Amino acid sequence: MAEQEAAKITDTNQAEAEVAELQRLNSLPFASSAMGYIKRTGPGLLQSAMTLGAGSAAASVIAGASFGYKLLWVQPVAMFLGVMMLGALSNVVLTTGERPYKSFGREIGKWLVVLWALGTIMSSIIWHFPQYGLAASAARDLGAMQGIVSVPPDVTAANAVLEEAQKTNDESQINAASDQLSLAKKETSALGLGFTDSGLLLSFGIGLLILCVNIVTTFNYGGDSRGVRLYEWFLRGCIALIVIMFGIVVLAKIDVVAADIGEIFKGFIGWYGIPNLWNTDGTMNNSTVTQVLGMLGAAVGINMTFLYPYSLLKKGWGKDHKKLARWDLGMTMFLPFVLVTSLVIIAMKVGGVYDGADVVNTTIKPLGAAKALGGVLGENAGRVIFDLGLIGMTCGAISTHMVVCGFTFCEMFGLKQTKTRFRLFALVPAIGILGVVSSLPIWFPVAASAVCFTMLPIAYFAFLIMNNKRSYIGDAVGSGWTRVAFNIILVIALAVATIGSGIKIYGNVIKKLLPEKEATAAAVEADTKPLPIE
Template sequence: MIGPAPMPEPPPSEPDSIRGLPMVEPPDPAALAAERRWLVELDRAPAPRRWWAFLKRGGPGYLQAALTLGGGTAASSLFAGAAFGYRLLWVAPVAMLLGVVMMAAVAHQTLSTGLRPFPAMKRYAGPVFAYGWAGGALLASIVWHFAQYSLAGAVLEDIAAVAGASLPRALGGALVLAWAVVVVAGLGGSARWTRLFDDGLRLLVYAIVLCFGFVVLRTGIHDPAALLRGYLACEIPAGRDGVSGLAVVISGLAAAVGVNMVFLYPYTLLARGWGRAHRRLARFDLVAGMFLPYLLATSLMVIATANVLHYGDAPFSGTRLSPVEAAAALAPVVGDTWGRVVFDLGVLGMAMSTIALHMLCAGFVCSEVFGWKVGSGRYRLACLLPAPGVLGAVFWGDMAIWLAVPTTILCGALLPLAYLGFLRLQRSRAYLGEDRPRGLLGAAWFGGMVLATLTITVFLAWYAVSKGPGFLRALSG
């Protein structure tokens, strides 16, 4: 397993207990030294050669892409394409670009100091920020787990139906849970297994993109000029059939990066032993491993759905659209057998990758808050905290009204709280020392972080005002 360059000696005032990540099986020191020499050599190489080497090596950016490419992203992308055609293609890249700005700051802080982010935030920003961040990450990973199993069970049922078989959603959910438990159980204890997991997730992200790319090839491009305008115009369309274009835009801007992603990311850096020497690689990895796959997958889903449901003859009610309903609508165009199955497999890959990473995030949160070693028995048990989400394969439709609104509001409030904590850390001389970004670039970076925080805050306010009263009426009725 690859890992970091050794950190400089901590100052006497800095407790060693918050430096580095306690692991049952830490990265191999010899491998770390070899990678450090490799990175030093690449620093002197031409940019194209360096980028190609970084692309082949990869990093935890793919994990973030796999986590955010879940059921919520699938549903919002399909809905945007069906309701508004190509006009909202700009939302996904803008949303993820804001996420990259914030995640790059998290990487810079973590790799520059070598300190674990939770105790660092507790010490240099305040306990309220730290515990709000950890609590939001754990809550989001548990509650939104139910929706992922609902999606996985539904597409497995649809794939079985295409094959002329019957697969109950409960059984499909159980199969996915068994897969996730086996995969996550090996993480943190075996460097080889962790590397296989990284490579597997990278392949899964590529497979998701290829599946949706196949669908777009079959449907074609309705209007190339409109496609280009969709990326460049940044327009907010008027409502259609009671669906607000502004609501879809705000939801899309806020959904790209979740509070559990922000918690998981720096710990995946530390689990690899990454340090100062990896800062350039980490920035590249956020673009190549997180931004580009997210952009491709969401764009292809919007385009495919727009071709059939917005510009085509297939009916769209303007109220709701599930991925399985989209697969059925696409079937006459892409093929009722293989085309439909390929689309379903892309959606299934999104759900399965998110399920595994929700479990991984729960393990990291509990290990950090309670001081457990990554890879220990207690860490593995903590990874199972989201496992009851398998009930979502059958019951999510009944549970969503009671869980979705309050969880979105609560986790939505905790994400900007975490962002405010990272804003404080980004400006903290006591924390970053000489690594604190300065000058015009530092100001622009900080401004991007503020913009990302404001975007999340606006979404939370809009969601609370628009959805909160209905939830309270349902609760009291």
């Protein structure tokens, strides 16, 4: 009993000391306070790691391979809008200190928070599969460079035929090529999955390695404050690895980057807007618009919106941490995301993947980009580094998917979060390891897309309402022109998320449920299913 009382007194003293230090930092200029803030960041890291996964990799590869530097502005704008919405959410949570599942259910409606949690769980499990799929593809590519045959030649040839057929959008050609690929897998590969024995070994080897690493780190997060710090340093390591790997690829062509610095700057400020917006007949180029709006609306996922407030509470943050929370979102969520996605886009241009056509290339995958960058640092070196960067991206995303499930299940079931419960629920998405060799049945990603992309704008709308509900958060709603400006940004973010979600639902749900009325989906979004066999 005495030990418990002593622990409470120690925690209270530490909390008071931290608040005093934050008040001191808040009074200092940015440069003087930066290091103090860096030491205390954390929740933004989880968001950054979650969004820097297979989906971001594919979107950045497609953007760079299709338009060079011209879409460099899209990802910063998309993440800025997402950060602003999470900023509104942090204002609500840090003002009240309440767990959002309970408070939002009371203030807005229980049906909303149930769907919010359901969408979070579905997205974290379903989109776990493509993370492992991308990591396994990168591992098999590394093996191929060592002469390890992962895919039978007949399957590789059939894959190439299918990719060419998909470019035509001819349903009969695509179906015939798909049948040819299925037959090749069945007749020439281990277990009919499209891989040799060595391919299966590499796939499950990297999958098990990543799973084991993430179990250890995620279980740390479910423990005490020391475990949380260890987990956050793990995420810092993942993000640093990603930045270093893609940065090396770009720096290897520093002469090209220096020569193109003007074009890179134009790309960041949106000089070219949406390139190739109009067709020669005067009609709008739907594929280009869809690519841009889809990127704008999908930088933040529904599971990120659930994870963020609980990661704030897990850190013990409150009203005095509001400035730190804003700093955290900017420096550990916005900055790493923009840096990594920009490096990938720039790599596509300086590495020669971009052909200057300014036409959306939905058939290129991150693995194809890695192969194309093989000679950037000498024979295959660029390819190795790019593959390692891809594996780093998936590792962080897999970890955060596990963390968010640990939180969400406890909230949905009304259970007090204990170390054991958190760890058990965190293991639920681990089924995604099967993504190293297999795609999901079509209805899984369709159902996930329908729920998750529908819920994102609804969740954004809820955050907008709660951040302006004076009866709940009082004067924290803000005042004057800053409140007006902030709300205008939130409305823009809501509109963009709604349009982006509509595009995703159209491509991932409607086109798949009504194939007879739509062209066969040649461009399947990378964040809804594993990448095909390389």
